[in-house]
Amino acid sequence: MSRAEFADGQGRLVLAGTPIGDAADASPALVRALTDADVIAAEDTRLLHTLLARLGIETAASVVSYFEGNEASRTPGLVEAMGEGKVVVVATDAGMPSVSDPGYRLVVAAIEAGIPVTAVPGPSAVLTALAISGLPVDRFCFEGFLPRKPGERRRRLSELSAEPRTMVFFEAPHRLARFLADAASEFGDDRPAAVCRELTKPYEQVVRGTLAELVTWADEGVRGEVTVVVGGAPARSGDWDEALGRVRGIVASGGKLSAAVAEVAHATGVRRSELYERALVQRSSGTDEGNR
Numbered sequence: 001m002s003r004a005e006f007a008d009g010q011g012r013l014v015l016a017g018t019p020i021g022d023a024a025d026a027s028p029a030l031v032r033a034l035t036d037a038d039v040i041a042a043e044d045t046r047l048l049h050t051l052l053a054r055l056g057i058e059t060a061a062s063v064v065s066y067f068e069g070n071e072a073s074r075t076p077g078l079v080e081a082m083g084e085g086k087v088v089v090v091a092t093d094a095g096m097p098s099v100s101d102p103g104y105r106l107v108v109a110a111i112e113a114g115i116p117v118t119a120v121p122g123p124s125a126v127l128t129a130l131a132i133s134g135l136p137v138d139r140f141c142f143e144g145f146l147p148r149k150p151g152e153r154r155r156r157l158s159e160l161s162a163e164p165r166t167m168v169f170f171e172a173p174h175r176l177a178r179f180l181a182d183a184a185s186e187f188g189d190d191r192p193a194a195v196c197r198e199l200t201k202p203y204e205q206v207v208r209g210t211l212a213e214l215v216t217w218a219d220e221g222v223r224g225e226v227t228v229v230v231g232g233a234p235a236r237s238g239d240w241d242e243a244l245g246r247v248r249g250i251v252a253s254g255g256k257l258s259a260a261v262a263e264v265a266h267a268t269g270v271r272r273s274e275l276y277e278r279a280l281v282q283r284s285s286g287t288d289e290g291n292r
């Protein structure tokens with residue numbers, strides 16, 4: 001259901017994406033949502049009031065805290081309020097609620113209660129870091145915060161060592177060096193990566209290099225909000241042989257090359273653009289007569 005289809009007086013849940021740095025990045029839609037809300041569930045009420053002041057917003061909404069520690073106990077009351085026709089806006093400290101932030105539990109509860117759920121899109125550290133990392137963006141996965149315990153973190157990184165997609169992680173600055181060292185151990189010292197610090201803020205910094213190089217840099221100490229982007233595992237030569245063979249089979253059966261490449265890239269995890277280039281080279285060499 002779109003916002004335009006909401007009936008007057010109908011309760012609903014609105015996930016409000018808030019600026020991850022400069023308050024001036026706030027959208028007009030965010031200003032309207034915060035102004036018109038009946039209840040604002042804020043991860044940090046003090047930061048919410050600071051944002052309202054910076055945006056010059058006055059709201060008659062009831063502001064309640066909604067964070068990891070009280071999500072379970074607070075959710076039923078918020079669902080009840082929406083059932084009575086109130087508009088509940090969830091605003092976390094920065095970025096989109098429910099993405100490694102409070103909100104998911106309330107979304108599920110609202111859906112189960114038949115209450116409409118919508119969102120005010122806003123800045124995202126995940127997509128911002130991915131876009132400026134310089135690493136492939138055609139396919140990616142978001143892993144959020146990994147376990148804090150070293151053993152559990154290394155096990156999760158080991159599971160991801162063969163992941164072909166670009167990976168995006170959140171990490172606390174005081175754990176960054178250890179995270180990068182563990183990633184280098186599991187992924188290899190030469191895996192390309194980028195550390196994006198204080199995105200959209202005055203001291204924004206993006207440091208690119210191999211994991212080994214970034215470990216050395218991070219050992220000096222890092223401050224601020226951190227997002228880490230790591231390149232996916234490179235395909236092995238055997239993977240390319242298999243992928244090209246599957247493309248040839250699809251083309252030989254009458255399929256178009258572009259469609260065959262898309263299908264095989266999705267199934268095998270090899271990069272679509274590179275598979276297409278290799279398939280073109282293969283075809284030009286006379287080993288494949290398929291249609292483009």
